[in-house]
Amino acid sequence: MPSQYHDRIVALSRFNGGPFLTTSFFLDTDQSKRTRKEILLAAKNMIAGARADVAALDAAKDKKASLEKDLTAVEAYCGGNMTSASPGLAIYACSGAGFWEKLDLPEAPHGRIVFDHNPYIRPVNRILENRRRFLVLILDRREARWYEIFMGRIGPLASLSSDIPKKAKSGVEGQETKRIERHVDALVHGHLKRAAQMTFDILKKNGFAGLWVGCADVLHRDFEALLHPFVRERIKGRLKTKPADPLDKVLHEAEELERQLKGQEEDILLKKLVGEIEKGSRARSGLRDCLAAINKGEVQTLVVTRLHAVPGKHCPRCNLLYLDELRCPSCERKTETRPDIVDEAIEAALQRHCDIKYVNAPSKLDHYGKIGALLRYKA
Ligand SMILES: [Zn+2]
Numbered sequence: 001m002p003s004q005y006h007d008r009i010v011a012l013s014r015f016n017g018g019p020f021l022t023t024s025f026f027l028d029t030d031q032s033k034r035t036r037k038e039i040l041l042a043a044k045n046m047i048a049g050a051r052a053d054v055a056a057l058d059a060a061k062d063k064k065a066s067l068e069k070d071l072t073a074v075e076a077y078c079g080g081n082m083t084s085a086s087p088g089l090a091i092y093a094c095s096g097a098g099f100w101e102k103l104d105l106p107e108a109p110h111g112r113i114v115f116d117h118n119p120y121i122r123p124v125n126r127i128l129e130n131r132r133r134f135l136v137l138i139l140d141r142r143e144a145r146w147y148e149i150f151m152g153r154i155g156p157l158a159s160l161s162s163d164i165p166k167k168a169k170s171g172v173e174g175q176e177t178k179r180i181e182r183h184v185d186a187l188v189h190g191h192l193k194r195a196a197q198m199t200f201d202i203l204k205k206n207g208f209a210g211l212w213v214g215c216a217d218v219l220h221r222d223f224e225a226l227l228h229p230f231v232r233e234r235i236k237g238r239l240k241t242k243p244a245d246p247l248d249k250v251l252h253e254a255e256e257l258e259r260q261l262k263g264q265e266e267d268i269l270l271k272k273l274v275g276e277i278e279k280g281s282r283a284r285s286g287l288r289d290c291l292a293a294i295n296k297g298e299v300q301t302l303v304v305t306r307l308h309a310v311p312g313k314h315c316p317r318c319n320l321l322y323l324d325e326l327r328c329p330s331c332e333r334k335t336e337t338r339p340d341i342v343d344e345a346i347e348a349a350l351q352r353h354c355d356i357k358y359v360n361a362p363s364k365l366d367h368y369g370k371i372g373a374l375l376r377y378k379a
Pocket residue numbers: 315316317318319320328329330331332333
């Protein structure tokens with residue numbers, strides 16, 4: 001996840017409004033699909049529906065007043081200064097506790113409003129988990145260009161031009177032709193070497209998830225031989241684009257490769273998870289067992305099926321999660337119902353510094369209750 005979001009989401013997962021409920025507001029603000037007017041109308045309708053829900057809520061006066069204030073503030077934000085060009089918007093508000101957090105999202109969430117004891121972070125976590133920073137290198141025998149791809153945008157990072165003469169013309173005497181060819185080859189080799197060093201420096205400095213290289217096959221062989229192993233391991237695929245190609249073409253091709261990579265990574269993860277589940281030692285499957293493992297702090301990686309939501313129970317005293325316990329087995333207190341216990345599990349996992357991975361349904365995980373966990377090695 002992009003680091004500037006990561007800290008804010010962990011902070012959100014920790015927020016608790018005490019006696020007050022938190023409003024979580026999600027809006028599809030993609031202006032390539034709808035006009036600004038239509039987006040505002042959708043927001044207005046959602047807020048009107050939520051106001052009716054608040055009015056019907058069986059809760060103390062000040063609790064309801066806090067939610068009313070949240071909705072008024074969200075409405076004012078949408079109607080007034082919603083100028084962001086991002087395709088998605090999330091707002092978390094808890095007026096009673098003086099809390100307000102707004103996130104512009106690189107992808108549209110499903111529009112909805114959730115009232116709960118804490119921020120509903122799952123839609124935002126799922127969208128941002130997909131976003132990684134990639135480096136692109138487009139290389140030919142004279143030029144090398146480096147770009148950064150992040151959150152659907154491409155930007156230049158560096159470039160290198162080397163003065164390489166054209167290949168020797170035929171017709172020149174044999175010995176002389178060979179000498180010139182050797183000289184040109186040495187110049188190209190120097191160009192590739194500089195490009196390899198610059199790639200290493202750029203990759204080392206910035207936290208890139210991987211590297212896409214656009215380069216002809218014959219050149220790529222020589223270039224790869226010059227690369228530091230640190231760089232070679234991070235090449236995730238090859239692009240067909242050339243230095244003269246427009247940037248949107250580079251971006252489009254790189255994003256397609258990233259989608260494929262994501263699919264491959266999901267396959268590998270599921271294979272590993274299912275293998276461990278069948279062996280029965282270092283993994284858990286199904287909501288009940290996964291919640292128990294989270295409660296015990298045993299989870300290293302939580303694997304969640306996107307959009308799979310199930311209600312469950314939470315003990316406010318022990319802060320433990322259950323599927324259907326009416327009383328907390330640990331303290332005997334009555335548990336509280338939560339509309340989406342998977343979201344609570346994701347929040348608990350985030351607070352405990354676990355990895356959270358998402359897979360699309362249908363997948364192998366469907367046979368194992370749509371949720372699984374890889375456990376930490378025991379010391
Ligand atoms: Zn308890």
